[in-house]
Amino acid sequence: MSKLTLAEEAGRRRTFAIIAHPDAGKTTLTEHILLAGGAIRAAGAVRARGENRRTQSDWMKIEKERGISVSASVMTFEHTTSDGVAKMFNLLDTPGHEDFSEDTYRTLTAADCAIMVLDAAKGIEPQTLKLFEVCRLRDIPIITFINKLDREAQDPMALLDEIASRLQLDPAPIWWPAESGNRLRGMVEMGTGKFQPYAKKPAGSKEDVPHPAALPLADAAQYFEAGEHEALMETQELIEAGYPTFNRQSFLEGHMTPVLWGSALRHFGIDELLAAIGEWAPPPKVMPARKEAPPETRNAPAPVEIEVEPGHAEVTGFVFKVQANMDPNHRDRIAMFRMASGSFKRGMKLKVQNTGKSLSVNAPIMFFASDRELAEDAYAGDVIGIPNHGVLRVGDSLSESGLIRFAGLPNFAPEILQRVRVKDPLKAKHLKKALEGLAEEGVTQLFRPELGSDFIVGAVGQLQFEVMADRLGEEYNLDVIFEPSPYAEARWIAPTADGTKADLDDFAGKYRPQMAVDIDQAPVFLAKSSWETGYVSERFPKIAFTKTKERG
Ligand code: G4P
Numbered sequence: 001m002s003k004l005t006l007a008e009e010a011g012r013r014r015t016f017a018i019i020a021h022p023d024a025g026k027t028t029l030t031e032h033i034l035l036a037g038g039a040i041r042a043a044g045a046v047r048a049r050g051e052n053r054r055t056q057s058d059w060m061k062i063e064k065e066r067g068i069s070v071s072a073s074v075m076t077f078e079h080t081t082s083d084g085v086a087k088m089f090n091l092l093d094t095p096g097h098e099d100f101s102e103d104t105y106r107t108l109t110a111a112d113c114a115i116m117v118l119d120a121a122k123g124i125e126p127q128t129l130k131l132f133e134v135c136r137l138r139d140i141p142i143i144t145f146i147n148k149l150d151r152e153a154q155d156p157m158a159l160l161d162e163i164a165s166r167l168q169l170d171p172a173p174i175w176w177p178a179e180s181g182n183r184l185r186g187m188v189e190m191g192t193g194k195f196q197p198y199a200k201k202p203a204g205s206k207e208d209v210p211h212p213a214a215l216p217l218a219d220a221a222q223y224f225e226a227g228e229h230e231a232l233m234e235t236q237e238l239i240e241a242g243y244p245t246f247n248r249q250s251f252l253e254g255h256m257t258p259v260l261w262g263s264a265l266r267h268f269g270i271d272e273l274l275a276a277i278g279e280w281a282p283p284p285k286v287m288p289a290r291k292e293a294p295p296e297t298r299n300a301p302a303p304v305e306i307e308v309e310p311g312h313a314e315v316t317g318f319v320f321k322v323q324a325n326m327d328p329n330h331r332d333r334i335a336m337f338r339m340a341s342g343s344f345k346r347g348m349k350l351k352v353q354n355t356g357k358s359l360s361v362n363a364p365i366m367f368f369a370s371d372r373e374l375a376e377d378a379y380a381g382d383v384i385g386i387p388n389h390g391v392l393r394v395g396d397s398l399s400e401s402g403l404i405r406f407a408g409l410p411n412f413a414p415e416i417l418q419r420v421r422v423k424d425p426l427k428a429k430h431l432k433k434a435l436e437g438l439a440e441e442g443v444t445q446l447f448r449p450e451l452g453s454d455f456i457v458g459a460v461g462q463l464q465f466e467v468m469a470d471r472l473g474e475e476y477n478l479d480v481i482f483e484p485s486p487y488a489e490a491r492w493i494a495p496t497a498d499g500t501k502a503d504l505d506d507f508a509g510k511y512r513p514q515m516a517v518d519i520d521q522a523p524v525f526l527a528k529s530s531w532e533t534g535y536v537s538e539r540f541p542k543i544a545f546t547k548t549k550e551r552g
Helices: 008-011 024-034 045-056 056-066 098-109 126-137 156-167 227-244 248-252 270-280 424-443 463-478 501-510 530-539
Strands: 013-020 074-080 088-093 114-118 140-147 171-175 175-178 187-190 194-196 256-262 287-291 304-308 316-324 331-341 344-346 349-352 358-360 365-367 372-373 377-379 384-387 398-400 409-412 416-422 445-449 456-460 480-484 491-494 516-519 521-528 543-548 548-551
Touching: 008 445, 013 024, 013 098, 013 126, 013 187, 013 270, 024 074, 024 088, 024 114, 056 516, 074 365, 088 270, 098 126, 098 316, 114 126, 114 270, 126 156, 126 480, 140 156, 140 270, 156 171, 156 256, 171 491, 175 227, 227 377, 248 256, 256 270, 287 331, 316 424, 416 424, 416 463, 424 445, 424 456, 424 463, 445 521, 456 463, 491 501, 491 530, 501 521, 501 543, 521 530, 530 543
Parallel strands: 013 088, 013 114, 114 140, 140 256, 171 256
Antiparallel strands: 074 088, 175 187, 187 194, 287 304, 316 331, 316 398, 331 384, 344 377, 349 358, 349 398, 365 372, 365 384, 409 548, 416 456, 416 480, 445 456, 445 516, 491 521, 491 543, 516 521
16 A cells, blocks of 8 residues: 555656657667666566567567567556655557557557657657657657767757757757767766766677766866867857756746757666656646546536546546457457546446446556566556456546546548458458457557448558458458558548538438448548548538547
């Protein structure tokens, strides 16, 4: 039992995600953050853990073959930061590949802070930009980590200028690197003048050597070659004068990003990054929600907009991801539940707001870096895995009262729509079930046209189809064929503010052959081209054609 109050328990949690363009070093950094936090003992464990998972679950072969990560999860560890407070860190793992941006987007809804990793030689790359935009949209504050200093890097000032100009974010350097690549000497802390020397890996050695202890820059001449030491002291003055000092409020409001540097591979700058996360990343945020009876409740009071404080007594939260097949023998599904408030105890009964269903959470899972454990208790900011057999879907809100509804987990209109058939016609029923299962997990989207018996499957990227085909084969024993569909776009439809249900019915009647429903039975218009979407939206001004649908 915790001796801390609810608000204190919530206040010591840091739930964050790492965003990066593929290859910038997200996996390596994850591993070294876990190492710095004492969650694992040796580098290589995250990959080893990945390997393990992969051998358990065949569909993840695809991850291995492509060398990409497609399944997001969470890693939890407790670490005492320099202020003496034992903090709980929840690192949400986001898939890096761009085809999975939808998944990443949902994971970011569960994060309170993001670490943006840049490759020091490349700066901001396309996927960095996309992910950054998601964070900005959701007001997620960003800590920047410029990685791979052990290789030849761009000029640090140019990197900061790029952050300022392309992201409209004020960079506040916390440290400043002394050169890079072969000439990397270390880094100096702005304000304090503390110098952290860098120890090069001896040529021909496989072993890393520890970096020497930090010392005042003035006393660090031994780490430099002729002229470099004085030059760095001058640079430090210049940088301190030329860039704003870090302001936490401005960071929390999304105007400023603290910039740290290092080399994930060489475990340089990682302790400093972890300290920054512990000190500056916000504790679980207050979340907007609605108090609303489940649909179809008789005489239900009107919904009320509320704000859920992390210290609020009732357990509330939402499912941001459903992960299947962590154990292929059981075909289990684990719903990743991000808590927004309350004190969760194992065995508790929670209700799903949108269905009114109730479930006893007897075997909740906490994901520690090296192990999974039953969660006995959890607080706001924590992510627990709830095993279930399809009761929980992405976007579901759970609470003790069953009346709290969090919005904001979107579905995106797919960019590719294909028809899917099973080779053995006797297995058509199985196909339906399997497709529904995958759609509930959010792997792909499923549309059932009003006319005809085909299923249309939608995805944001081609890779999603490959994952899907692989999983249909491995888990459901279904040999499927994807065929081109006549549709180019899918749009959710609803009456606009001055439209009515009759307008919707009128439209649906005229376009019956192109009408479908999604997994939640929401009406969808399947357009043959983007021109057609434009055309119908002009002709039917009382209908809204939308590219995203908020779930939950
Ligand atoms: P990702 O998850 O963002 O895609 O990146 P990942 O960590 O897998 O890193 C991509 C490559 O960059 C890896 O090399 C990794 O070792 C390397 N890397 C990561 N951080 C650093 C760093 O600080 N310095 C240097 N020099 N390299 C770094 P790889 O050759 O593709 O893979 P591997 O054979 O090393 O596993």
